Amino acid sequence: MSQPLLDAIVESAEGNATLRIRPASASDVEILSIYFTSLSTTSRNKRFMGARADFAMIAAECVAKTSNPGHFTLLAEIRHEGQGTIIGETRYAYDAAARHGDFAISVADGFQRQGVGLQMMTAMERHASDLGHEMIAAETARVNAEMRGLAKKAGFEDTGLGDWQSVHLAKRLSR
Numbered sequence: 001m002s003q004p005l006l007d008a009i010v011e012s013a014e015g016n017a018t019l020r021i022r023p024a025s026a027s028d029v030e031i032l033s034i035y036f037t038s039l040s041t042t043s044r045n046k047r048f049m050g051a052r053a054d055f056a057m058i059a060a061e062c063v064a065k066t067s068n069p070g071h072f073t074l075l076a077e078i079r080h081e082g083q084g085t086i087i088g089e090t091r092y093a094y095d096a097a098a099r100h101g102d103f104a105i106s107v108a109d110g111f112q113r114q115g116v117g118l119q120m121m122t123a124m125e126r127h128a129s130d131l132g133h134e135m136i137a138a139e140t141a142r143v144n145a146e147m148r149g150l151a152k153k154a155g156f157e158d159t160g161l162g163d164w165q166s167v168h169l170a171k172r173l174s175r
Protein backbone atom coordinates (compact mmCIF):
# COMPACT_ATOMS: atom_id res chain seq x y z
CA MET A 1 0.00 0.00 0.00
CA SER A 2 2.42 2.71 -1.11
CA GLN A 3 0.55 4.24 -4.07
CA PRO A 4 -0.98 7.69 -3.57
CA LEU A 5 -4.71 7.31 -2.96
CA LEU A 6 -5.73 10.74 -4.14
CA ASP A 7 -4.21 13.92 -5.59
CA ALA A 8 -5.87 17.35 -5.27
CA ILE A 9 -5.02 21.07 -5.03
CA VAL A 10 -5.04 23.17 -1.83
CA GLU A 11 -4.10 26.78 -1.09
CA SER A 12 -0.86 27.21 0.82
CA ALA A 13 1.22 30.23 1.88
CA GLU A 14 3.29 29.75 -1.31
CA GLY A 15 0.21 29.63 -3.56
CA ASN A 16 -1.62 26.56 -4.79
CA ALA A 17 0.06 23.30 -3.85
CA THR A 18 -0.55 19.71 -4.84
CA LEU A 19 -2.06 17.68 -2.07
CA ARG A 20 -1.37 13.99 -2.01
CA ILE A 21 -3.17 11.53 0.23
CA ARG A 22 -1.06 8.46 0.76
CA PRO A 23 -0.51 5.67 3.27
CA ALA A 24 2.10 6.33 5.99
CA SER A 25 5.20 4.14 6.13
CA ALA A 26 8.00 3.58 8.64
CA SER A 27 10.06 6.41 7.12
CA ASP A 28 7.30 8.93 8.01
CA VAL A 29 7.73 8.78 11.81
CA GLU A 30 9.79 11.97 12.03
CA ILE A 31 7.64 14.16 9.75
CA LEU A 32 4.48 12.86 11.42
CA SER A 33 5.91 13.70 14.84
CA ILE A 34 6.78 17.22 13.59
CA TYR A 35 3.22 17.54 12.26
CA PHE A 36 1.64 16.60 15.62
CA THR A 37 3.94 19.07 17.39
CA SER A 38 2.96 21.86 14.97
CA LEU A 39 -0.78 21.51 15.60
CA SER A 40 -2.35 24.18 17.80
CA THR A 41 -3.02 23.08 21.37
CA THR A 42 -6.76 23.21 20.66
CA SER A 43 -6.56 20.99 17.56
CA ARG A 44 -4.19 18.58 19.28
CA ASN A 45 -6.40 18.25 22.34
CA LYS A 46 -9.39 17.59 20.09
CA ARG A 47 -7.47 15.04 18.01
CA PHE A 48 -6.34 13.07 21.06
CA MET A 49 -9.39 13.89 23.20
CA GLY A 50 -7.06 15.26 25.87
CA ALA A 51 -3.52 16.54 26.36
CA ARG A 52 -0.61 14.43 25.04
CA ALA A 53 3.08 15.28 24.79
CA ASP A 54 4.72 12.06 23.55
CA PHE A 55 4.39 12.78 19.83
CA ALA A 56 7.41 10.80 18.67
CA MET A 57 5.89 7.74 20.33
CA ILE A 58 2.42 8.42 18.92
CA ALA A 59 3.88 8.88 15.42
CA ALA A 60 5.79 5.60 15.79
CA GLU A 61 2.59 3.84 16.87
CA CYS A 62 0.74 5.23 13.84
CA VAL A 63 3.13 3.54 11.44
CA ALA A 64 4.08 0.50 13.54
CA LYS A 65 1.04 -1.52 12.61
CA THR A 66 1.25 -1.03 8.86
CA SER A 67 2.03 -4.76 8.56
CA ASN A 68 -1.50 -5.40 9.88
CA PRO A 69 -3.81 -4.59 6.95
CA GLY A 70 -6.66 -3.73 9.32
CA HIS A 71 -4.62 -0.83 10.72
CA PHE A 72 -3.45 2.01 8.56
CA THR A 73 -2.59 5.69 8.71
CA LEU A 74 -3.20 8.00 5.78
CA LEU A 75 -1.23 11.21 5.40
CA ALA A 76 -2.20 14.36 3.54
CA GLU A 77 1.03 15.82 2.22
CA ILE A 78 1.93 18.86 0.17
CA ARG A 79 5.24 19.12 -1.65
CA HIS A 80 7.18 22.33 -2.13
CA GLU A 81 10.60 22.44 -3.80
CA GLY A 82 10.96 18.69 -3.37
CA GLN A 83 10.20 18.88 0.35
CA GLY A 84 7.14 17.10 1.74
CA THR A 85 5.07 18.63 4.55
CA ILE A 86 2.33 16.73 6.33
CA ILE A 87 -0.86 18.78 6.64
CA GLY A 88 -3.23 16.07 7.83
CA GLU A 89 -3.50 12.50 9.06
CA THR A 90 -6.10 9.91 9.79
CA ARG A 91 -5.48 6.73 11.71
CA TYR A 92 -7.78 3.76 11.18
CA ALA A 93 -7.98 0.53 13.18
CA TYR A 94 -10.35 -2.38 12.63
CA ASP A 95 -11.92 -3.90 15.73
CA ALA A 96 -12.64 -7.50 14.76
CA ALA A 97 -14.76 -8.19 17.86
CA ALA A 98 -16.99 -5.16 17.30
CA ARG A 99 -16.82 -5.69 13.51
CA HIS A 100 -16.19 -2.07 12.73
CA GLY A 101 -13.28 0.26 12.09
CA ASP A 102 -12.47 3.21 14.38
CA PHE A 103 -10.64 6.31 13.28
CA ALA A 104 -9.19 9.62 14.43
CA ILE A 105 -8.34 12.51 12.15
CA SER A 106 -6.68 15.93 12.13
CA VAL A 107 -5.84 18.66 9.63
CA ALA A 108 -3.18 21.35 10.19
CA ASP A 109 -4.76 24.55 11.49
CA GLY A 110 -3.74 26.63 8.45
CA PHE A 111 -5.32 24.13 6.06
CA GLN A 112 -8.63 23.49 7.78
CA ARG A 113 -11.91 24.15 5.97
CA GLN A 114 -10.42 23.49 2.53
CA GLY A 115 -11.89 20.02 2.09
CA VAL A 116 -8.74 18.12 3.19
CA GLY A 117 -10.56 16.33 6.04
CA LEU A 118 -13.37 15.17 3.78
CA GLN A 119 -10.91 13.93 1.16
CA MET A 120 -9.00 11.93 3.77
CA MET A 121 -12.28 10.47 5.07
CA THR A 122 -13.24 9.45 1.53
CA ALA A 123 -9.84 7.82 0.94
CA MET A 124 -10.04 6.05 4.32
CA GLU A 125 -13.54 4.73 3.64
CA ARG A 126 -12.54 3.47 0.21
CA HIS A 127 -9.53 1.67 1.63
CA ALA A 128 -11.54 0.15 4.50
CA SER A 129 -14.20 -0.99 2.06
CA ASP A 130 -11.52 -2.58 -0.15
CA LEU A 131 -10.41 -4.53 2.94
CA GLY A 132 -13.96 -5.90 3.24
CA HIS A 133 -14.91 -3.79 6.27
CA GLU A 134 -18.60 -2.92 6.42
CA MET A 135 -18.89 -0.34 9.18
CA ILE A 136 -16.85 2.61 10.48
CA ALA A 137 -17.46 4.18 13.88
CA ALA A 138 -16.04 7.23 15.65
CA GLU A 139 -16.42 9.00 18.96
CA THR A 140 -16.01 12.72 19.36
CA ALA A 141 -16.66 15.38 21.97
CA ARG A 142 -20.20 16.74 21.79
CA VAL A 143 -18.71 20.26 21.62
CA ASN A 144 -16.50 19.39 18.60
CA ALA A 145 -18.57 21.14 15.91
CA GLU A 146 -15.86 20.65 13.23
CA MET A 147 -15.74 16.89 13.64
CA ARG A 148 -19.49 16.54 13.93
CA GLY A 149 -19.90 18.69 10.79
CA LEU A 150 -17.28 16.71 8.88
CA ALA A 151 -18.79 13.38 9.91
CA LYS A 152 -22.28 14.51 8.94
CA LYS A 153 -21.04 15.68 5.55
CA ALA A 154 -19.31 12.30 5.07
CA GLY A 155 -22.60 10.50 5.77
CA PHE A 156 -22.07 9.39 9.37
CA GLU A 157 -25.04 9.25 11.71
CA ASP A 158 -25.33 9.70 15.46
CA THR A 159 -25.94 6.22 16.94
CA GLY A 160 -27.47 7.76 20.07
CA LEU A 161 -25.05 5.74 22.23
CA GLY A 162 -23.03 8.73 23.41
CA ASP A 163 -23.44 10.57 26.69
CA TRP A 164 -23.56 14.25 27.67
CA GLN A 165 -19.90 14.67 26.74
CA SER A 166 -19.42 12.49 23.66
CA VAL A 167 -21.20 11.59 20.44
CA HIS A 168 -20.91 8.14 18.83
CA LEU A 169 -21.05 8.19 15.06
CA ALA A 170 -21.25 5.37 12.54
CA LYS A 171 -21.46 4.79 8.81
CA ARG A 172 -22.20 1.61 6.87
CA LEU A 173 -19.85 1.29 3.91
CA SER A 174 -21.28 0.41 0.54
CA ARG A 175 -19.27 -2.02 -1.56
Ligand SMILES: CC(C)(COP(=O)(O)OP(=O)(O)OC[C@H]1O[C@@H](n2cnc3c(N)ncnc32)[C@H](O)[C@@H]1OP(=O)(O)O)[C@@H](O)C(=O)NCCC(=O)NCCS
Pocket residue numbers: 042043044046047048103104105106107108111112113114115116117118119140144145146147148149150151153
Ligand atom coordinates in the same frame (compact mmCIF):
# COMPACT_ATOMS: atom_id res chain seq x y z
C1 LIG B 1 -12.29 17.99 12.17
C2 LIG B 1 -11.26 18.37 11.10
C3 LIG B 1 -10.36 17.15 10.81
C4 LIG B 1 -11.98 18.80 9.82
O1 LIG B 1 -11.02 18.92 8.79
P1 LIG B 1 -11.20 20.00 7.61
O2 LIG B 1 -10.20 19.70 6.58
O3 LIG B 1 -11.22 21.36 8.16
O4 LIG B 1 -12.67 19.65 7.08
P2 LIG B 1 -13.26 19.95 5.64
O5 LIG B 1 -12.69 21.23 5.11
O6 LIG B 1 -13.10 18.74 4.79
O7 LIG B 1 -14.78 20.21 5.99
C5 LIG B 1 -15.80 19.32 5.59
C6 LIG B 1 -17.09 19.72 6.31
O8 LIG B 1 -16.94 19.56 7.72
C7 LIG B 1 -17.73 20.58 8.38
N1 LIG B 1 -16.84 21.49 9.12
C8 LIG B 1 -15.51 21.63 9.00
N2 LIG B 1 -15.07 22.57 9.87
C9 LIG B 1 -16.15 23.02 10.53
C10 LIG B 1 -16.34 23.97 11.57
N3 LIG B 1 -15.30 24.67 12.08
N4 LIG B 1 -17.58 24.16 12.03
C11 LIG B 1 -18.63 23.47 11.53
N5 LIG B 1 -18.52 22.54 10.55
C12 LIG B 1 -17.29 22.33 10.06
C13 LIG B 1 -18.45 21.33 7.28
O9 LIG B 1 -19.67 20.68 7.00
C14 LIG B 1 -17.49 21.16 6.11
O10 LIG B 1 -18.07 21.33 4.87
P3 LIG B 1 -18.18 22.83 4.24
O11 LIG B 1 -16.82 23.46 4.37
O12 LIG B 1 -18.60 22.59 2.82
O13 LIG B 1 -19.22 23.54 5.07
C15 LIG B 1 -10.37 19.58 11.57
O14 LIG B 1 -11.24 20.62 11.98
C16 LIG B 1 -9.43 19.25 12.69
O15 LIG B 1 -8.30 18.79 12.46
N6 LIG B 1 -9.84 19.48 13.97
C17 LIG B 1 -8.96 19.19 15.11
C18 LIG B 1 -8.83 17.70 15.37
C19 LIG B 1 -10.17 17.05 15.62
O16 LIG B 1 -11.10 17.64 16.17
N7 LIG B 1 -10.29 15.76 15.22
C20 LIG B 1 -11.52 15.00 15.44
C21 LIG B 1 -11.40 14.07 16.59
S1 LIG B 1 -10.42 12.66 16.16
